Amino acid sequence: MRKKVVAGNWKMNKNLQEGIELAKEVNSKVKAAGTKEVTVIIGTPFIHLSEVNKIVDPTVVAVAAQNCAIEASGAYTGEISAAMVASTGSKYVILGHSERRSYYGETDEILVKKVQRALENNLEIIFCVGEVLAERESGKHFEVVKSQLENGLFNLPADQFAHVIVAYEPVWAIGTGKTATSAQAEEMHAFIRKTIAGKYNQQVADNTSILYGGSCNAKNADELFSQPDVDGGLIGGASLKAEDFSTIIVARAKH
Numbered sequence: 606m607r608k609k610v611v612a613g614n615w616k617m618n619k620n621l622q623e624g625i626e627l628a629k630e631v632n633s634k635v636k637a638a639g640t641k642e643v644t645v646i647i648g649t650p651f652i653h654l655s656e657v658n659k660i661v662d663p664t665v666v667a668v669a670a671q672n673c674a675i676e677a678s679g680a681y682t683g684e685i686s687a688a689m690v691a692s693t694g695s696k697y698v699i700l701g702h703s704e705r706r707s708y709y710g711e712t713d714e715i716l717v718k719k720v721q722r723a724l725e726n727n728l729e730i731i732f733c734v735g736e737v738l739a740e741r742e743s744g745k746h747f748e749v750v751k752s753q754l755e756n757g758l759f760n761l762p763a764d765q766f767a768h769v770i771v772a773y774e775p776v777w778a779i780g781t782g783k784t785a786t787s788a789q790a791e792e793m794h795a796f797i798r799k800t801i802a803g804k805y806n807q808q809v810a811d812n813t814s815i816l817y818g819g820s821c822n823a824k825n826a827d828e829l830f831s832q833p834d835v836d837g838g839l840i841g842g843a844s845l846k847a848e849d850f851s852t853i854i855v856a857r858a859k860h
């Protein structure tokens with residue numbers, strides 16, 4: 606059975622002290638909400654990982670990095686390896702976010718290597734895919750997402766793919782306040798599941814959590830999560846407010 610997941614992506618927000626406060630608030634709100642059926646993850650900046658892992662109850666909130674290096678270790682000034690992420694107690698890493706793809710030139714080839722590093726260090730992966738507006742407008746969105754899955758993930762054998770959560774994030778919806786309709790999200794999520802079934806089998810596809818990301822907030826989460834193939838959300842802006850984030854988690858628990 607696939608998991609219901611709500612993951613926050615703090616991006617480059619909150620200094621260490623602010624991050625600690627937010628993590629404490631999220632932890633206590635989620636605990637109080639009693640939404641045990643939802644896997645809650647917060648994706649913090651690297652420097653927060655160790656401290657935030659000390660604060661949160663791991664049975665309530667898990668912690669993710671937002672990236673990791675391609676290389677295992679060595680002379681790569683400024684990089685953070687998957688092993689370093691794992692050593693902070695973090696269980697997840699977000700890979701392939703559209704901001705990493707577009708601002709830092711992360712190609713499918715780079716992502717294949719990062720996925721390997723993450724798996725070698727027993728990290729679970731939240732792997733982002735999604736089309737830009739021009740691709741949707743020209744009807745290429747299915748093709749684009751299929752190619753991101755094929756080129757970034759489908760080299761994995763099924764037992765490794767089991768450690769992947771897919772996040773469908775239409776780039777035109779990220780941070781824009783323009784959310785995909787629940788019908789658009791469902792259509793793409795069903796397509797992603799079908800594509801996974803075609804590569805592996807139906808059981809693997811049914812066990813894969815597929816999250817929606819892109820201006821998902823406390824108001825629209827309920828409608829998005831009512832869709833059968835939307836297993837949860839990857840939440841940017843709204844994850845920076847504990848109240849909104851916990852409302853989204855409660856919405857996920859409801860369906």
Ligand code: PEP
Pocket residue numbers: 614774778779780781782818819820821839840841842843
């Ligand atoms: C994201 O960056 O993963 C994201 C979904 O951002 P937002 O919710 O702010 O659109």
